[in-house]
Amino acid sequence: MIAAEKLSDWVASRHAGQLIRRTGKPYFNHLIAVAEMAKPAVAFGYEIGLCHDLLEDTNTSAEQLNEALVGFGYTLSDANSIVYCVNELTDVFTAAAYPELSKSERKELEAQRLIKMSPAAQTVKYCDLLYNMDWVLKFDQKHAKVYLKKKKLLLGTMTKGDQGLRQHALKVIDSGLKIIADH
Template sequence: MVDREQLRDWVREQHAGQLIKYTDNPYFEHLEYVAEKAENKALLAYEIGLCHDLFEETKISAGQLMVVLTSFGYGEAEVVHITDSVTELTDKFTKKAYPNLSKIERKRREAERLIHISPDAQTVKYGDLIYNINWVLQYESTRKKEKYLRKKQALLGKMTKGDPGLRYEALELIRQAENVNSV
């Protein structure tokens, strides 16, 4: 029997002490939002959403995640699917991995990579983008907002394999923000 609550609590524990930038809110709120936004839109999207930043924001490895998921009752195929999707959602073109590439080039390559990830991982990424777009609209300067929205609109234009409803929601958020900014 799968215990999603145990997974939820464990992920919260892994991110303990982390805060959402510019707020006093626990980082787990972001993960929970993404998980709930993607839930029922793709296979195991809730679990993938909860775990999507584990490899970037904690010291948890893919092997450790597999052991934990198994201990919470997930079957082998589920464990592999969740772990593979989280791996797909983990930035590859980091400064540490590619110190000789400029930040612009790393971001360009990362965006290109995301175009080719699986539909389930893209679906969760749409939920992540929806959260991040809302956050940027609330907390960033106008110049940063405009630049961010342009980049994400271009990414969503090419990242088309995930849930169409969530993709539309992300694009619509950008469109609405642009209308507000042009008034």
């Protein structure tokens, strides 16, 4: 079994029992979709995409992820690069960490943080947004217009990642907003 397969199995086990809201499907499906989108766009895109929610949605630390990656056969340098991007993609301004801030204040601070991420992390974030926008359009149309407008503003400032993916995300937003307006 190659390193990426070992990592995939391990990540699936860490997210065991988690489901995608309103679908009943394993949350791991979201991670695979993001990983597959990111794979051709950035070095270690598959691995970063697979792990992008690991630190915030499981009881896994960055150190544990690094140890696992090395154990699966990644070099220490490659493992460090993957973990660095996963850390960048992990929410910092959470309700647990900043209970004194309102949700809107936390979201604004998080958006400001995302602007400063590395191009690799922004590229994986574009993939995450593409998946999430598709989900919102299918399963949460009530909130889709506001969500898409917020993501359009974010993508207007988050410009360092893969431009093909960014442009695709902006097109998805525009077509989604048009579909909503036509209904």
